[in-house]
Amino acid sequence: MKVKKRVSDEERNSSEASGLENNTDKVQNKTKERHPKQGETEETVSASNVKDAHPEKVHTTLQGPLKESPQHPNKGKASLVEQTKPTVKGTVSKPTSSQITPGSRDSDNTRNPTSTRPTQPDDEDDDDDVVVVSVKPATQKSPPVAAVQKTLTTFAGFQPKVKGQQEVPKGLHSQLTAQLQQKKATLSVVNLAALPDKGERLMTQVKELEDALESMSLAAASQPEAGHKSAGACPIGSQVNPFARQGGTILLPAPPAPGLSSGSSLGLQLGQGHPQMHGGMSEVQSFYGGRMTNNRLLAVKNATCEATDHLHKSLESCPDPEAEVPDPKGIKVTLLAHQRSALAWLLWRETQNPCGGILADDMGLGKTLTIIALILAKKSKAKGEVAEKQADGWISKTDSSLVVSAGTLIICPASLVHHWKMEIDRRLKAGKLSVCLYHGPNRERSAKALAGYDVVVTTYSLVSKEAPVQKEDAEKPSKDTDHVPSNSGPLLRVSWARVVLDEGHNIKNPKVQTSMAVCQLRARARWAVTGTPIQNNLLDMYSLLKFLRCSPFDEFKLWKAQVDNGSNRGRERLNILTRTLLLRRTKTQLDSSGKPLVSLPDRTCEVHQLKLSKDEQAVYDVVFAQSKSTLQNYLKRHEGTDATKGKASTSNPFDKVAQEFGISQSDPAASSSQQASSTVHILSLLLRLRQCCCHLSLLKKTLDTSELQGDGIVLSLEEQLNALCLSSSDPQHTDTVALNGTRFPSKLFEDTSESTKIAAIVSELRAIREKGDDQKSVIVSQWTSMLKIVAVHLSQMSLRYAVIDGTVNPKRRMDLVEEFNTNPDGPQVMLVSLCAGGVGLNLIGGNHLFLIDMHWNPALEDQACDRIYRVGQVKDVTIHRFVCDGTVEDKISVLQGKKKELAQNVLSGKGSTATKLSLADIRIIFGV
Numbered sequence: 001m002k003v004k005k006r007v008s009d010e011e012r013n014s015s016e017a018s019g020l021e022n023n024t025d026k027v028q029n030k031t032k033e034r035h036p037k038q039g040e041t042e043e044t045v046s047a048s049n050v051k052d053a054h055p056e057k058v059h060t061t062l063q064g065p066l067k068e069s070p071q072h073p074n075k076g077k078a079s080l081v082e083q084t085k086p087t088v089k090g091t092v093s094k095p096t097s098s099q100i101t102p103g104s105r106d107s108d109n110t111r112n113p114t115s116t117r118p119t120q121p122d123d124e125d126d127d128d129d130v131v132v133v134s135v136k137p138a139t140q141k142s143p144p145v146a147a148v149q150k151t152l153t154t155f156a157g158f159q160p161k162v163k164g165q166q167e168v169p170k171g172l173h174s175q176l177t178a179q180l181q182q183k184k185a186t187l188s189v190v191n192l193a194a195l196p197d198k199g200e201r202l203m204t205q206v207k208e209l210e211d212a213l214e215s216m217s218l219a220a221a222s223q224p225e226a227g228h229k230s231a232g233a234c235p236i237g238s239q240v241n242p243f244a245r246q247g248g249t250i251l252l253p254a255p256p257a258p259g260l261s262s263g264s265s266l267g268l269q270l271g272q273g274h275p276q277m278h279g280g281m282s283e284v285q286s287f288y289g290g291r292m293t294n295n296r297l298l299a300v301k302n303a304t305c306e307a308t309d310h311l312h313k314s315l316e317s318c319p320d321p322e323a324e325v326p327d328p329k330g331i332k333v334t335l336l337a338h339q340r341s342a343l344a345w346l347l348w349r350e351t352q353n354p355c356g357g358i359l360a361d362d363m364g365l366g367k368t369l370t371i372i373a374l375i376l377a378k379k380s381k382a383k384g385e386v387a388e389k390q391a392d393g394w395i396s397k398t399d400s401s402l403v404v405s406a407g408t409l410i411i412c413p414a415s416l417v418h419h420w421k422m423e424i425d426r427r428l429k430a431g432k433l434s435v436c437l438y439h440g441p442n443r444e445r446s447a448k449a450l451a452g453y454d455v456v457v458t459t460y461s462l463v464s465k466e467a468p469v470q471k472e473d474a475e476k477p478s479k480d481t482d483h484v485p486s487n488s489g490p491l492l493r494v495s496w497a498r499v500v501l502d503e504g505h506n507i508k509n510p511k512v513q514t515s516m517a518v519c520q521l522r523a524r525a526r527w528a529v530t531g532t533p534i535q536n537n538l539l540d541m542y543s544l545l546k547f548l549r550c551s552p553f554d555e556f557k558l559w560k561a562q563v564d565n566g567s568n569r570g571r572e573r574l575n576i577l578t579r580t581l582l583l584r585r586t587k588t589q590l591d592s593s594g595k596p597l598v599s600l601p602d603r604t605c606e607v608h609q610l611k612l613s614k615d616e617q618a619v620y621d622v623v624f625a626q627s628k629s630t631l632q633n634y635l636k637r638h639e640g641t642d643a644t645k646g647k648a649s650t651s652n653p654f655d656k657v658a659q660e661f662g663i664s665q666s667d668p669a670a671s672s673s674q675q676a677s678s679t680v681h682i683l684s685l686l687l688r689l690r691q692c693c694c695h696l697s698l699l700k701k702t703l704d705t706s707e708l709q710g711d712g713i714v715l716s717l718e719e720q721l722n723a724l725c726l727s728s729s730d731p732q733h734t735d736t737v738a739l740n741g742t743r744f745p746s747k748l749f750e751d752t753s754e755s756t757k758i759a760a761i762v763s764e765l766r767a768i769r770e771k772g773d774d775q776k777s778v779i780v781s782q783w784t785s786m787l788k789i790v791a792v793h794l795s796q797m798s799l800r801y802a803v804i805d806g807t808v809n810p811k812r813r814m815d816l817v818e819e820f821n822t823n824p825d826g827p828q829v830m831l832v833s834l835c836a837g838g839v840g841l842n843l844i845g846g847n848h849l850f851l852i853d854m855h856w857n858p859a860l861e862d863q864a865c866d867r868i869y870r871v872g873q874v875k876d877v878t879i880h881r882f883v884c885d886g887t888v889e890d891k892i893s894v895l896q897g898k899k900k901e902l903a904q905n906v907l908s909g910k911g912s913t914a915t916k917l918s919l920a921d922i923r924i925i926f927g928v
């Protein structure tokens, strides 16, 4: 039995749009002013119209055009103004340097102005940066601003240590205290409602004065340590200097030479920072490590504040969202308007620090061609730059094994290597860019030869093999060493003009070899290209920033303390990072004239709600019972261990599980191997439950390692065998199979048997075939074993099909894709494995996409759906999802909703990060 729900594309988007509604009224009103179209949409869809975060569960068909919030830095610029304090608004709209108050930009405007502030610098939510006092009191004589600044920025990296500089002048302290008291007194008597700004300005001043006083207390508190080297304190003069970090992009300004004016009346350093440098220091200096004295924490805050401020400031030069640059000469097709404006943004980012960023346009919007246009546009200029940089000592002069290139290194999944080459050949006039595929056993191995190409395309796995990495690299900022390590391959021996990570979400886990390897590459500009930059948690974003060498946020501990800490301040910082470094437009977005960015046909989503047959349900129940008791035992054991160790009962035994699902935000480093093994076992049981929903024959099969990896599972053989005990050895019962002691008809476990899901798929395919010969389908599963079962049934229906999974080589893949897309007599159905073919493929020949099983990671599913819904698609598209009622698949829907919410929040700049798989979630899944 099945229940079918049809969900329009607009409805799917409604859950994303609803996220925006949670912003304050003030923000909404302002957004409406700037984007009337979007404003109308927000009025049309109220939060109550959207059930959960799960789009398929929306029943109401929404009328008006429902569009997502455009994401562009300039729009972000305006939003930033809204999200931060009133003083910030003034600063950004009137960007005279004398009015810029970095601390206030980066501060929390919701705080009660009269509240007493904690004095510990590492306090989570109120972890204020050292701020500059924006002192403009008309009625009272203020201390010279420069003096305040000098006092508050005692960190050596900000200003060279000058004798006596660190002393907090008592007079200044009293003056500020007096000012504060006066402002507070005014606040308490004045009718705030009658003031034009409702007292915002006054409250801001109070807050700034409080911050300044707090910072002075910190500075004062740190003074004794400065002189006590022997006591383990870090003297200011010898402190870690964030500005001295080399071999990477440095967001932070250089320390001014003594006596030099900073160029700002407040003494701020708001320049563009250093260009990247190669060579230099052999040690990357981190902010964290060893004893974190108040002084060092102050340094962290200083650096964070400065970097955030620098990013903020850089938005002033960001091109307008509608600004377009002309198509570079040599492109055969005309760039779409959104590609031309992306090109303007990319060119701008290549003049900024960090040089590069994240191109996160929706899947299928033509990011490949956009990047190719960038390469072409910069080609002639880049050659000049290399010569210049060489003369400047941009690369190490001491290491002769390093070759400078004006070329771009593109790193992509193996399946896309040929796609890049084909796109260049197809879209550019002959000879415009020379391309080398660094792939396969006969690849060019000379660094010098590679450096001569305009574009070198390679794979993540090859970079991973060539770059020697160490475990500790995962959390440390990357650096360019003086010498190329002798065991590095050719890719590491070239200093590239640009490195592009296609499908950049491949490095979402900073701890894996591939992520660490790509961070080692030398390049002037670094780009991550991905339609799904946030898949699981904020660690994904950290990993991308680390690749971009976005100092100081490329240091894991600083990232956790200052950004990914669940505080409002952290969220604000994340917003600034996102708005500055990331460009995202969606397919449903409208341009300023109200037209969609790209003209695509309709897309609908059909959710096929299925009910397992009686036999299937009985098997499911047996597996479920076993899983549940395993979990209960595990919990009992764990609680026992916790009690003996005296651990707090709040510790979450499922952190590891959560990490495996990629939902936890906890430190990836912490977990015991025993616990990991047990949780993996529980995961494997969950996996079996999911398989029961698809086809019972999957229970008999040993899973491919690649399939398990897609789930983050590494099962030992023993664990696989222990997971279930399926036997038919009893000669008396050859037509039945025993599952943990209960007997079931053996035909249920045969590939040829029509499971409930297979029956639904077959029936849908029949209906599609009847619609006409031009209708083609793509069927996606995370298990190749499931694809094989589907194939058996396709053959029975005499449907022509092809398979793309991990065993099909890239060249063959391209041929199959071409055949599917262009040949009416080619395959009618394409079977695609989610992990191997879910990303990057262009399957616009198909207009139906079947997601036949559910993955924990909704981004992977979205990626798969966008294989057919992309530029070039001319037919209406239907996405078919199949969900078995009352099973683990229902629960996955809920978890998927949570993850989507996180990604949407981060990308829309709302920044809520409260998504975590809790023990409660796991208990719900198993009902314990």
Ligand SMILES: Nc1ncnc2c1ncn2[C@@H]1O[C@H](COP(=O)(O)OP(=O)(O)OP(=O)(O)O)[C@@H](O)[C@H]1O
Residues within 6 Å of the ligand: 333, 334, 335, 336, 339, 361, 362, 363, 364, 365, 366, 367, 368, 369, 423, 530, 531, 839, 840, 841, 842, 866, 870, 871, 872
């Ligand atoms: N300006 C253009 N004119 C014509 N076709 C275009 C243009 N831009 C892109 N395309 C085509 O649109 C399709 C999708 O582009 P592309 O594969 O670059 O998307 P993408 O954003 O990289 O997607 P994904 O995130 O899925 O990798 C390709 O077939 C590409 O050739």
